[in-house]
Amino acid sequence: MMGRLVEVDDIHVRYGDLVALRGVSLAVEEGEVVCIIGPNGAGKSTTLAAIAGGVTPEAGAIRIDGRSILGQRPEQIARLGLSLVPEGRHIFGTLTVDENLRIGGYIQRDRTAAKADLERLLELFPRLAERLHYPAGRLSGGEQQMLAVARAVMTRPRLLLVDEPSLGLAPKIIDQIYEILLDLRQRAKLTLLINEQSSNRILKHADRIYVLRGGSMQLEGRAADLQDGEAIRHAYFGFGNGHSARKETHA
Ligand SMILES: Nc1ncnc2c1ncn2[C@@H]1O[C@H](COP(=O)(O)OP(=O)(O)O)[C@@H](O)[C@H]1O
Ligand SMILES: [Mg+2]
Numbered sequence: 158m159m160g161r162l163v164e165v166d167d168i169h170v171r172y173g174d175l176v177a178l179r180g181v182s183l184a185v186e187e188g189e190v191v192c193i194i195g196p197n198g199a200g201k202s203t204t205l206a207a208i209a210g211g212v213t214p215e216a217g218a219i220r221i222d223g224r225s226i227l228g229q230r231p232e233q234i235a236r237l238g239l240s241l242v243p244e245g246r247h248i249f250g251t252l253t254v255d256e257n258l259r260i261g262g263y264i265q266r267d268r269t270a271a272k273a274d275l276e277r278l279l280e281l282f283p284r285l286a287e288r289l290h291y292p293a294g295r296l297s298g299g300e301q302q303m304l305a306v307a308r309a310v311m312t313r314p315r316l317l318l319v320d321e322p323s324l325g326l327a328p329k330i331i332d333q334i335y336e337i338l339l340d341l342r343q344r345a346k347l348t349l350l351i352n353e354q355s356s357n358r359i360l361k362h363a364d365r366i367y368v369l370r371g372g373s374m375q376l377e378g379r380a381a382d383l384q385d386g387e388a389i390r391h392a393y394f395g396f397g398n399g400h401s402a403r404k405e406t407h408a
Pocket of ligand 2: 201202203244320321
């Protein structure tokens with residue numbers, strides 16, 4: 158059954174004196190691929206952290222399946238079926254691929270279920286299956302990103318929050334990562350909320366786009382309606398800020 162999986166309603170988050178989110182709202186329906194686009198410092202990671210329970214908004218509401226999760230701990234929220242792929246991947250370089258994946262399954266209480274999850278997972282990630290006993294630090298950047306995604310889906314989440322999967326990867330590799338994410342959506346019935354700094358390669362993969370800047374949502378729309386990029390560029394850079402040369406390369 159389709160329904161609203163995540164609802165973020167006018168949240169405000171601050172780190173001490175710094176206001177990171179000043180009234181952010183968004184919604185993700187079950188089965189959607191939604192992307193938050195915004196420049197460095199816009200508040201993208203903070204938004205995902207708020208949903209995953211890593212930071213607590215001082216105002217506003219966050220609901221999963223219509224029920225408030227405000228004040229719940231990250232482990233409690235994870236049990237509702239959320240999993241976060243953090244920015245920078247957080248791979249343990251000296252541990253093997255296999256060991257990194259088993260760490261991802263740590264909240265899985267049942268060892269038999271964890272083993273079955275690992276086997277199912279390796280069918281989705283043949284590249285990782287081939288490199289199971291390599292130290293993760295020897296994988297390429299793209300493979301490490303695959304490992305971070307694989308680790309996050311070990312616990313069979315319904316919603317995957319992915320923070321800048323494209324960071325530092327070549328365009329061809331970025332497309333491969335997105336192929337895997339979209340494959341997971343089909344095969345593991347995943348809903349995806351993804352942060353990116355650039356809409357360049359994302360517009361063709363996402364169903365809907367939000368543009369975040371300065372801790373405020375600037376734009377929301379269906380990717381199909383935003384293909385020419387113009388509305389996104391305006392939202393991303395603001396109107397009349399004189400950065401026309403940068404507009405073409407970054408948004
Ligand atoms: N742990 C933190 N302590 C203090 N300030 C932070 C912290 N994390 C993020 N910020 C600040 O909050 C703002 C939003 O950051 P972030 O959510 O990381 O943006 P983005 O992911 O879009 O780059 C930035 O100004 C950033 O410097
Ligand atoms: Mg970030």
